[in-house]
Amino acid sequence: MDTKAPNKDHRTTPQYALYQRENFWKSNEGEVPPFSTGNMPCDSIFILRNQTDLAPDPGDLEELAKEKLTQGGWYYASSNAGQSYTHTQNRQAFYRHRIIPRMLVDTNTRDTRAEIFGHKVSAPIGFAPIGINKIYHPSGELPVAKVAKELNLPYCLSTAGSQPIEDVGAANGQGPRFFQLYMPHDDELTISLLKRAHNSGFTACILTVDTWQLGWRHNDVHTSNYAFYHGIGADLGLSDPVFQKRLAEDGIDPKKQPNEAGAKWIDNVWHGRAHSWEKMPWLIKTWKEISGGKPFCLKGIQDVRDAQKAVEIGCDGIVVSNHAGRQVDGAIASLDALEKIVKGRCSDLEIWDF
Structure with missing residues (x-):
């Protein structure tokens, strides 16, 4: 994301793409983001103590949460009714629905407001x-x-x-x-x-x-x-x-x-x-x-x-x-x-x- 891209002059909300750029730049300053955002379950809460807990694989976030939270905190965040079939349906519904991107649309004045x-x-x-x-x-x-x-x-x-x-x-x-x-x-x-x-x-x-x-x-x-x-x-x-x-x-x-x-x-x-x-x-x-x-x-x-x-x-x-x-x-x-x-x-x- 070009920091001088004219989109920033047209929008009323933060230019969120710059956050991605900031994270790519962090290693030049001896830093990396504190955790990965990939593969995070949508109905659980995760608390990581410090950035040394960075998961080598996004799927490890759940295991880190189990490690860092108290047992009661983990159970309350992660427990679902019965055998979790409804929870599974929620996840599978997002797998079934697909986005069809349209190309060459003018997005230069986009705004997320x-x-x-x-x-x-x-x-x-x-x-x-x-x-x-x-x-x-x-x-x-x-x-x-x-x-x-x-x-x-x-x-x-x-x-x-x-x-x-x-x-x-x-x-x-x-x-x-x-x-x-x-x-x-x-x-x-x-x-x-x-x-x-x-x-x-x-x-x-x-x-x-x-x-x-x-x-x-x-x-x-x-x-x-x-x-x-x-x-x-x-x-x-x-x-x-x-x-x-x-x-x-x-x-x-x-x-x-x-x-x-x-x-x-x-x-x-x-x-x-x-x-x-x-x-x-x-x-x-x-x-x-x-x-x-x-x-x-x-x-x-x-x-x-x-x-x-x-x-x-x-x-x-x-x-x-x-x-x-x-x-x-x-x-x-x-x-x-x-x-x-x-x-x-x-x-x-x-x-x-x-």
Whole structure:
């Protein structure tokens, strides 16, 4: 990439091709990139300690992650529902779909900018909601939210996040950010979470509908690997005034009984009692009133009929997702579901794929 290429004068977003050039140049300064980006599984988290851990082959990244993470951290990042058939379908769907490049198209004024719910972002990608970041680093979601702002990419905070909503909002600064809701059956608690999200600058509510209870993830179950039950990661809930009342009503002191407090929090979120379409008008109306009409979306949609139902009830968007295969084993691949939903002409929605 020529650093003087005129494309840089026409675009409003970073010239990402220069990052490749920088990496090719690094060896002249006695450096190499800290890790390879090849062959990285799309639904796992990798933390490498330093650049001496550089994998000689991209496929070794997974083994390095297993080595560096705690057993619990590795299991939580890598475990899928059942025998991982849905996860396998996700991978195979990307192998089946192919790009047909077109040549000699004028790309000299290219720009990767995109717009989502009125936010102008630097690329059509974003940070999906991931829970319990504290099991990977004590700062949890805070540095992730900060980097999202620096990159001008949308950030989504999970209700299962391990930092208070207000702190994550502050870390994200003026970045575009959305709040992913796992909805309790306690309406007062739901309203409190939504108010906190709105007051902290989160500009859309995304309800996840495929995780009213956890899928059966063999390694997590076998090792009792549930951070919330062991006093880790419930800070988002423990900082909520309504939930603090619930703890007091049950006589639970979160400082003296962190395990019990964490268990009560997550039992309110992944509670084993499914919501239905009948509850959605109340939730949409509540969020719209709190936020002044900001967007509401459903995450976890995989069927054309559900996408069409989302349009009927007034959703502003959907996330086509099977939770990376972590919830229902044997399900359709997200990419295949996305194709069917788009062909189903649910054109009144913003549609994303995670």
